[in-house]
Amino acid sequence: MQSDLSSDSSPLIKVLINHEPYNLKVGVTLAQAIQICGVTPPFAAAVNLDFVPKSDYDSKVLFENDSVELISPITGG
Numbered sequence: 001m002q003s004d005l006s007s008d009s010s011p012l013i014k015v016l017i018n019h020e021p022y023n024l025k026v027g028v029t030l031a032q033a034i035q036i037c038g039v040t041p042p043f044a045a046a047v048n049l050d051f052v053p054k055s056d057y058d059s060k061v062l063f064e065n066d067s068v069e070l071i072s073p074i075t076g077g
Contacts, residue, residue, distance in 0.1 A: 013064040024062065031057040039070045046071070 012023040017037045024033060030045060030052060045052045046069045052060050062068070 013062070013066075015062050015064075015066050015068060017068045018070055028062050029058055030060040030062060030068065033062055033068060034070065037070070043070045043072045045069070 011026045013026055013028070015022050015024050015028075015033065017033060018039075020037075022033070022036065024036065028036075030047065034045070034057065045054075045057065047060060047062065048067055049069070
């Protein structure tokens with residue numbers, strides 16, 4: 001299980017990011033979660049299967065048991 005644990009005793013929530021479990025601090029935003037998991041652009045983001053525009057990443061707060069999908073484009077044909 002991946003985690004963003006610090007030395008303080010902040011409460012944690014469980015969030016799935018691309019099907020991998022993470023323990024993140026309560027109040028974490030989508031932007032912070034993306035930074036923690038290290039995914040690099042380009043990608044699209046969805047929380048609980050709902051698309052989130054890039055302009056909302058900083059304000060989209062994640063909650064216990066949310067599922068985040070970071071989807072990279074596939075080229076070719």
